[in-house]
Amino acid sequence: MSGFNRKFNPDWYVDYKTWLEYSVAKDALYCLPCYLFRSSVGKKGGGEAFISQGVKCWNRKKALDDHVGGPNSSHNVAARKGEDLLKQSQSISSVLIRQSDKAKSEYRTRLQASITTTKVLLRQGVSFRGHDESEFSENRGNFLEFLEVIANENPDVRSVVLENAPKNHQLTSPKIQKDIVRAIASLTTKEIIKDLGDAFFCILVDESRDVSTKEQMAVAIRYVDKKCCIIERFLGISHVTDTKATTLKKEIESMLGLHGLSLSRIKG
Ligand SMILES: [Zn+2]
Structure with missing residues (x-):
């Protein structure tokens, strides 16, 4: 340029750190906010050049100041938009997170x-x-x-x-x-089984029809706890198709199995 070898001056990064980008491949300068918000960029200050082909003004630092322009220049409008974008507290995702918290x-x-x-x-x-x-x-x-x-x-x-x-x-x-009832029932049963521990237990089974004539079978367990007290706890109720001994046994097995108990631990 004008008989001198000129190149990009890295010091410009300090003076224009909020927006200046230098492409090594194209050996040219670009403006980040103007690129991001190109819809608001006008022709003034070489706006177009800073987002398309790049600018090679190695001997004219003033071109950069011209690009920035006054407070309401298109570059500064774009720069303010860029700042807003980078402000985390104003970003859409953080507002959504705040709301969801x-x-x-x-x-x-x-x-x-x-x-x-x-x-x-x-x-x-x-x-x-x-x-x-x-x-x-x-x-x-x-x-x-x-x-x-x-x-x-x-x-x-x-x-x-x-x-x-x-x-x-x-x-x-x-x-x-x-x-909620189901969740509480599950936790309650867990506590009962924990209290029962490895002890033997008896089962109390009663079966009867409800008002809709469905056969229902209620199962309770009876055991001696660590303080030597006799405890009876209701384990659950289930519908059975009939009242044959084999049907009831199967149902009892499956209900006990649900809570990790086996028939072999039943005493008497
Ligand atoms: Zn710009």
Whole structure:
């Protein structure tokens, strides 16, 4: 250039560190924000050259200042957009994560309230559902009424349950109630089996028809625990097709097997 050998001056990286890019392969300069937000880049300041063919202004540092331009130049508009993009707290994904953290914590509070309600009702052996569970019912059944009591005692719970919960995420439907009951039943049985340990046990089996004339078989186990107390625990109930001894034996075996117990450990 003008009789001199010229090349890219790496010091420019320091002066224009927020945007300058140098391509070794093409031996030319480019502008990163203008490239990313090319829709807002105008012709002024060689904007087009900085994103397409590259600029070789080795003898003219001023070309870089010209490209930057004033506060509202197209380069600075693009640079501000680039800054916004890099700000983590403003990025879409981090806003989504923030939102989902809040939703997660609300979900936990709501679920805990439903679990507490279920625990109390199970312990007391009372029904869950009401005859009329509509919003204007005088008595919406034990589950919803007890949940209401918990909510009234705790503003944090109140703010995320019942009428304040999303309509599609109430955690109070019969299906959810049964899910929680099943989880609690599984944990309870686990505790019973743990308490039983390696001891021998007896089984108490009773079979009868329910109102829908289905044959039902209830199984309880009876054992002596580590404190030498006689313990009787209900293990489960299952429907059986008939009351033949072989059918019942098969069903008992499968129920015990479900909890890792075998018939050989039955005493007497
Ligand atoms: Zn630029």
